[in-house]
Amino acid sequence: MNESDGRVASAPEDAAQPGATQKRRSRRFDTLVVHGGESRAGAKGSGGPEERPPHFPMSTPIHASTTFSHADAETSDRILGGEEDGFGYARWGNPTVAAFEKALSELESPSGEARAVAVASGMSAMHAALTASELSDGACVLVAEQIYGSTVTLLLQIFAPMGVEVRFFDATDPEDLRRKLDSLRPRAVVAETISNPLLRVADIEAMSRATREHGAALIVDNTFGTPFIQRPLDLGADLVVHSATKYLAGHGDLTAGVVVAAPPYDGAVEQIRKTVGYVVDPFGAWLALRGLKTLPLRLARQCENARAVAGALLDHPGVSAVHHPALPDHPDRRITERLLSDTGGLVSFELLSGDREAAFAFLNALDLCVRAPSLGDIYTIASHPTSASHRELPPSRRERIGITEGLIRISCGIEHPEDIVADLRSALDSLHR
Numbered sequence: 001m002n003e004s005d006g007r008v009a010s011a012p013e014d015a016a017q018p019g020a021t022q023k024r025r026s027r028r029f030d031t032l033v034v035h036g037g038e039s040r041a042g043a044k045g046s047g048g049p050e051e052r053p054p055h056f057p058m059s060t061p062i063h064a065s066t067t068f069s070h071a072d073a074e075t076s077d078r079i080l081g082g083e084e085d086g087f088g089y090a091r092w093g094n095p096t097v098a099a100f101e102k103a104l105s106e107l108e109s110p111s112g113e114a115r116a117v118a119v120a121s122g123m124s125a126m127h128a129a130l131t132a133s134e135l136s137d138g139a140c141v142l143v144a145e146q147i148y149g150s151t152v153t154l155l156l157q158i159f160a161p162m163g164v165e166v167r168f169f170d171a172t173d174p175e176d177l178r179r180k181l182d183s184l185r186p187r188a189v190v191a192e193t194i195s196n197p198l199l200r201v202a203d204i205e206a207m208s209r210a211t212r213e214h215g216a217a218l219i220v221d222n223t224f225g226t227p228f229i230q231r232p233l234d235l236g237a238d239l240v241v242h243s244a245t246k247y248l249a250g251h252g253d254l255t256a257g258v259v260v261a262a263p264p265y266d267g268a269v270e271q272i273r274k275t276v277g278y279v280v281d282p283f284g285a286w287l288a289l290r291g292l293k294t295l296p297l298r299l300a301r302q303c304e305n306a307r308a309v310a311g312a313l314l315d316h317p318g319v320s321a322v323h324h325p326a327l328p329d330h331p332d333r334r335i336t337e338r339l340l341s342d343t344g345g346l347v348s349f350e351l352l353s354g355d356r357e358a359a360f361a362f363l364n365a366l367d368l369c370v371r372a373p374s375l376g377d378i379y380t381i382a383s384h385p386t387s388a389s390h391r392e393l394p395p396s397r398r399e400r401i402g403i404t405e406g407l408i409r410i411s412c413g414i415e416h417p418e419d420i421v422a423d424l425r426s427a428l429d430s431l432h433r
């Protein structure tokens with residue numbers, strides 16, 4: 001398998017300034033996120049003064065070309081054979097896509113060990129990560145019960161018919177994982193940093209210790225966390241998956257995904273994307289790269305807003321339960337303090353009159369908060385998990401993991417917290433009028 005086709009291993013400035021990579025790695029997250037991936041071709045250090053153009057773009061251009069021509073046939077041969085860095089055909093690699101990947105790999109894997117591969121959606125990222133774990137006929141995948149609904153569908157509808165055994169474990173019970181690792185010997189274990197919609201926090205550190213002992217690949221969907229809140233690879237995970245559609249891009253205008261894979265899975269993920277063809281297009285990669293630059297600003301505000309919303313909901317007589325990792329009675333309070341740098345932008349809660357009619361009436365009474373089946377945007381979004389994100393789950397499974405008809409999930413945006421709280425309060429009040 002050729003692992004280096006169509007991809008630039010290092011930005012031009014690295015070659016000109018050997019200390020540049022070292023210097024960059026010591027920079028802080030908020031700085032890396034702004035400059036990550038931008039090669040600034042033509043900038044100081046990218047060549048002798050005679051080669052330097054009088055201007056160069058601040059922002060990575062959108063390279064809309066599907067194909068790259070080379071100086072001569074010999075160069076082409078070397079680039080296509082992976083002996084020389086460069087691009088050939090856009091399904092294999094594209095400079096705009098590579099810029100986003102470089103930025104994200106610096107954020108998720110500051111050691112530089114892992115490689116980010118950008119794809120067309122979060123689901124294609126999960127598909128690539130699962131495929132890279134070599135799930136042959138008879139192999140077992142152990143999946144957290146609390147996982148994103150479409151990940152379950154992917155496993156049951158695409159992988160199970162190929163002979164992959166799909167089994168579930170309780171991600172909130174470390175003993176359950178150990179027992180099942182022993183008895184089922186899975187090839188891969190799949191979990192999420194912060195679960196949807198009940199916001200349980202997984203002990204990724206303990207999970208990776210256990211999976212490592214058993215030689216299984218640990219795949220962590222870090223969509224709800226983002227590298228701003230947790231870096232699962234640093235805690236021992238093997239593959240990190242993102243729906244970049246959510247916090248990474250953050251503006252509700254892009255569908256994209258990314259896998260960040262540590263060795264030995266990195267080459268396989270790239271080969272799978274290249275062969276299956278679910279590449280993100282150059283404009284999508286550009287939007288993702290631009291959105292990423294404000295991730296710490298957006299997410300810090302979203303976390304702050306979520307704490308304000310959780311506090312206000314707790315005080316409301318129309319709410320019977322609030323789920324949020326910052327609350328003192330949250331069951332994973334200690335894992336949160338140990339492993340997360342902030343508590344996330346989501347809150348979920350149960351209406352006192354816990355039926356679907358009340359949930360719909362509440363959603364319909366919202367004025368500022370948007371009713372939509374997504375999260376991680378700059379806009380505050382309210383959704384009803386049983387009729388949206390978790391509608392494909394059988395009711396018995398929903399019930400077992402505690403997703404009720406009266407449950408509402410709020411993904412806090414970056415609006416003023418008092419406006420968000422006022423809208424939620426007024427919708428709650430309207431139910432009891």
Ligand SMILES: *Cc1c(COP(=O)(O)O)cnc(C)c1O
Nearest residue numbers: 121122123148221223243245256
């Ligand atoms: C949205 C989401 C996905 C799927 O991402 P798409 O970009 O919609 O394909 C996967 N996992 C989680 C946790 C998500 O929220």
